[in-house]
Amino acid sequence: MVDVHLDPDVLSGLQEVMEGEYPKLLETFLDDSQKRIEALRTARDDAKALGKIAHSFKGSSGNLGAVRLAQLCERLELESGEPTANLEALVDQIDHEFAVVKPLYESERQRFQV
Amino acid sequence: MSVESVVSPDGKKLTIVIKGRFDFSSHQLFRDAYERFYKAPDTYIVDLKDTTYLDSSALGMLLLLRDHAGGDESEVRVINSNSDVRKILAISNFDKLFDIN
Amino acid sequence: MSALAPAHEALTILIADDSATDLLLLSTIVRRQGHQVLTAANGREAVEVFTRARPQLVLMDALMPVMDGFEAARWIKQLSGEALVPIIFLTSLTDSADLAECLDAGGDDFLAKPYNPLLLAAKINAMDRLRRLQATVLQQRDLIAKHNDYLLHEQRVAKAVFDKVAHSGCINAAPNIRYLQSPYALFNGDLLLAAYTPSGDMHVLLGDFTGHGLPAAVGAMPLAEVFYGMTAKGYGLTQILREMNAKLKRILPVDMFCCATLLCLSTDRRVVEVWNGGMPEGYVLEVTTGKRTPLASRHLPLGVLSAELFDDRTEVWPVALGDRVFLLSDGVLETADANDRLFGVERLQQVFDANREPDRLFDDIEQALVAFRGEARDDVSMVEITLRSGLATRATGPLYADSGQSCPRDWSVNFEFRAETLKRYNPLPYLLQLLLEIHGLRAQSGALYSVMAELYSNALEHGVLGLDSLLKRDAQGFAEYYRQRNERLAQLDSGYVRVQVQVVPNGAGGTMTLRIEDSGPGFDVEKVLAQPMDIDRLSGRGLGLVRQLSRDIRWSDGGRCVCVEFSWEALA
Numbered sequence: 001m002v003d004v005h006l007d008p009d010v011l012s013g014l015q016e017v018m019e020g021e022y023p024k025l026l027e028t029f030l031d032d033s034q035k036r037i038e039a040l041r042t043a044r045d046d047a048k049a050l051g052k053i054a055h056s057f058k059g060s061s062g063n064l065g066a067v068r069l070a071q072l073c074e075r076l077e078l079e080s081g082e083p084t085a086n087l088e089a090l091v092d093q094i095d096h097e098f099a100v101v102k103p104l105y106e107s108e109r110q111r112f113q114v
Numbered sequence: 115m116s117v118e119s120v121v122s123p124d125g126k127k128l129t130i131v132i133k134g135r136f137d138f139s140s141h142q143l144f145r146d147a148y149e150r151f152y153k154a155p156d157t158y159i160v161d162l163k164d165t166t167y168l169d170s171s172a173l174g175m176l177l178l179l180r181d182h183a184g185g186d187e188s189e190v191r192v193i194n195s196n197s198d199v200r201k202i203l204a205i206s207n208f209d210k211l212f213d214i215n
Numbered sequence: 216m217s218a219l220a221p222a223h224e225a226l227t228i229l230i231a232d233d234s235a236t237d238l239l240l241l242s243t244i245v246r247r248q249g250h251q252v253l254t255a256a257n258g259r260e261a262v263e264v265f266t267r268a269r270p271q272l273v274l275m276d277a278l279m280p281v282m283d284g285f286e287a288a289r290w291i292k293q294l295s296g297e298a299l300v301p302i303i304f305l306t307s308l309t310d311s312a313d314l315a316e317c318l319d320a321g322g323d324d325f326l327a328k329p330y331n332p333l334l335l336a337a338k339i340n341a342m343d344r345l346r347r348l349q350a351t352v353l354q355q356r357d358l359i360a361k362h363n364d365y366l367l368h369e370q371r372v373a374k375a376v377f378d379k380v381a382h383s384g385c386i387n388a389a390p391n392i393r394y395l396q397s398p399y400a401l402f403n404g405d406l407l408l409a410a411y412t413p414s415g416d417m418h419v420l421l422g423d424f425t426g427h428g429l430p431a432a433v434g435a436m437p438l439a440e441v442f443y444g445m446t447a448k449g450y451g452l453t454q455i456l457r458e459m460n461a462k463l464k465r466i467l468p469v470d471m472f473c474c475a476t477l478l479c480l481s482t483d484r485r486v487v488e489v490w491n492g493g494m495p496e497g498y499v500l501e502v503t504t505g506k507r508t509p510l511a512s513r514h515l516p517l518g519v520l521s522a523e524l525f526d527d528r529t530e531v532w533p534v535a536l537g538d539r540v541f542l543l544s545d546g547v548l549e550t551a552d553a554n555d556r557l558f559g560v561e562r563l564q565q566v567f568d569a570n571r572e573p574d575r576l577f578d579d580i581e582q583a584l585v586a587f588r589g590e591a592r593d594d595v596s597m598v599e600i601t602l603r604s605g606l607a608t609r610a611t612g613p614l615y616a617d618s619g620q621s622c623p624r625d626w627s628v629n630f631e632f633r634a635e636t637l638k639r640y641n642p643l644p645y646l647l648q649l650l651l652e653i654h655g656l657r658a659q660s661g662a663l664y665s666v667m668a669e670l671y672s673n674a675l676e677h678g679v680l681g682l683d684s685l686l687k688r689d690a691q692g693f694a695e696y697y698r699q700r701n702e703r704l705a706q707l708d709s710g711y712v713r714v715q716v717q718v719v720p721n722g723a724g725g726t727m728t729l730r731i732e733d734s735g736p737g738f739d740v741e742k743v744l745a746q747p748m749d750i751d752r753l754s755g756r757g758l759g760l761v762r763q764l765s766r767d768i769r770w771s772d773g774g775r776c777v778c779v780e781f782s783w784e785a786l787a
Contacts, residue, residue: 010329014240017332021243029236055278059307060236063329138426170425174470177519181469186524206474206493207515 008106010065026109029064037098040091048086051080069097117143128155133164136172144175158183163194176215222340229253231261242330258282262290277306285320292321299349299477301342330699353381370402373432384410394598403594404431408439408460410446413664420447421542422475434473439461447689448644449664452479452488455528460525463518472518476542480600483760487540489600490529492516499532508532516546531697533690534602544596550588558587571695622654624725627717643668654784655724662764669761670731670777679710680731710734723785730778737773
């Protein structure tokens with residue numbers, strides 16, 4: 001698996017579509033995602049809840065080009081259905097990946113803020 | 115359902131061939147088949163070889179053709195009718211107006 | 216942005232997604248494509264916004280809290296009723312079962328995440344096409360329904376007018392007629408009329424106009440007026456046929472005509488006179504022998520030939536008491552079963568052959584049709600007329616309120632009808648109208664007409680044409696008699712029938728003497744009168760009838776001249 005954290009083509013696509021609203025989108029995503037990370041922690045062992053949050057998170061991170069993050073969320077979503085899976089480890093990985101991409105989005109936002 | 119018209123080389127005979135059901139829906143096609151010839155033929159032939167069905171609207175259309183062709187002075191022949199079509203023409207005694215065979 | 220612009224008009228689009236990020240992204244994309252955007256963060260909000268703002272298209276996330284996209288979609292589909300509000304599901308679901316659930320819930324399409332703006336624009340346009348198609352379909356359907364209602368209304372009005380014209384008939388009142396006809400027969404072009412002549416004969420017309428709907432119904436009215444008017448005045452079939460044909464030829468377009476069977480059934484004279492132009496054959500059923508005489512179509516339908524070419528020749532057949540005449544429209548023969556096979560003439564003949572009780576024959580035919588088709592057909596017309604005695608119903612002329620003060624009381628008139636006139640003119644209706652000027656005679660108009668018709672017919676047929684009434688002893692003889700009659704009449708170049716009417720007052724009432732004289736050789740009056748009045752014999756000179764109906768009948772001049780009297784008292 002190639003480790004792509006942030007797909008630059010997706011970002012430039014979003015730039016084109018959002019135009020002046022691009023920074024707002026990035027900010028909304030960061031806000032949203034922070035809330036999701038916390039929700040994952042709170043959910044603990046509730047596999048069903050974890051699956052739902054992961055599904056949602058997968059969607060938005062995919063839209064914003066955070067490829068590896070999206071992949072991890074997909075794995076969590078799928079494995080939340082397995083009784084023997086180690087979901088806590090996956091949550092940790094997601095947490096970690098977000099910590100990696102967060103500063104990348106922030107600097108991207110800086111670049112476009114006037 | 116189709117209507118085709120064929121003119122003889124000397125322009126004196128017009129043959130109209132009707133395939134399928136000869137009924138109310140054939141009205142416009144049938145009229146077009148003879149109305150668009152500006153040089154009026156002397157004889158009209160209606161060929162019913164492939165006509166599967168004939169109703170009273172078709173009889174009405176034959177009357178229109180006869181009227182167009184000169185009424186009592188007209189020469190309109192109806193050929194190749196199958197036995198069902200013949201029966202319908204016979205009951206309405208249209209053989210008194212048209213040459214039918 | 217031209218590739219993304221809406222193909223038609225800007226829409227109001229509702230976007231429901233619980234992810235703020237995705238909602239922002241999508242709203243921006245859609246707004247930039249030129250549409251107006253409404254948003255919702257869950258299923259319930261989506262339904263509320265939809266109810267309030269009625270957007271034209273919905274982008275719906277599948278998995279949302281409070282109420283998910285599937286349930287919201289079901290609600291929205293229900294709320295939108297007949298109109299199409301396309302719902303595009305937004306989903307990163309990949310399982311086919313899940314995607315199928317989107318469509319089952321009422322979704323019309325789905326869009327996968329991550330969003331592709333070009334694809335989204337294309338899908339929005341495609342869904343909008345469908346939406347507009349549905350709207351057009353509904354609009355046209357409503358227009359068609361409105362037109363249809365209007366047409367039905369027109370037909371109801373036409374039928375009401377026609378019923379008023381047709382009310383003077385006896386089709387429902389006569390006890391010896393049975394018929395089957397759809398209440399909307401008129402709009403299938405089917406016509407059934409019946410009326411009594413002044414002498415108590417019955418005229419029946421079964422007709423079938425070309426076409427359907429109002430054009431067919433419209434031809435029926437002038438035809439009915441001629442039929443009733445002339446029948447009531449005493450005109451014969453020949454004259455009525457000529458008038459009906461001429462009228463239809465004049466008023467109908469070239470391609471419209473009326474197939475018809477017209478008959479006159481005379482209980483007094485025990486004959487049925489028939490003219491059939493284009494209708495399926497009718498039948499005369501002889502009850503004693505079971506013999507069926509077909510009444511075949513020998514003429515072109517009414518309204519086709521000009522007056523000069525019209526053939527008014529009728530056929531005359533003898534009938535006895537209890538005999539029946541059947542007429543049917545082609546709806547009977549064309550009744551089809553599930554495999555499109557037609558009932559046809561053979562099956563009808565089988566029903567006739569199998570029948571044991573003449574009274575049940577009408578029912579047998581009806582039942583055979585239902586059994587064949589599986590249900591009743593609504594354009595079948597069938598009529599059965601039975602020859603019965605004792606029906607002394609005669610058409611009565613109009614009665615006036617004034618007590619005869621203004622009528623002619625003392626007068627006479629002489630007519631002489633010569634060869635050329637005898638050939639082509641029936642003077643009886645005119646003479647009857649003349650005599651009905653005498654108010655006191657109106658109550659006896661039926662008897663008057665019968666007597667006049669009988670005596671005139673004798674004078675013409677036996678006197679002038681020299682026909683032998685003994686010929687009319689059987690069916691073959693009948694045919695021969697009428698053939699000779701037509702032949703001799705066509706060749707007639709001399710001879711006359713003289714009619715004299717003499718009216719004198721008698722107290723407050725009066726007496727009318729009718730004298731009819733012919734140019735023939737006369738006959739042996741005593742010998743004929745000596746014969747017993749054999750009312751079951753096919754025919755005689757109808758003298759029995761005349762003697763029954765009138766007062767004081769006298770012959771003179773070797774049988775060439777006959778006189779009858781009719782009297783009346785003062786009117787109340």
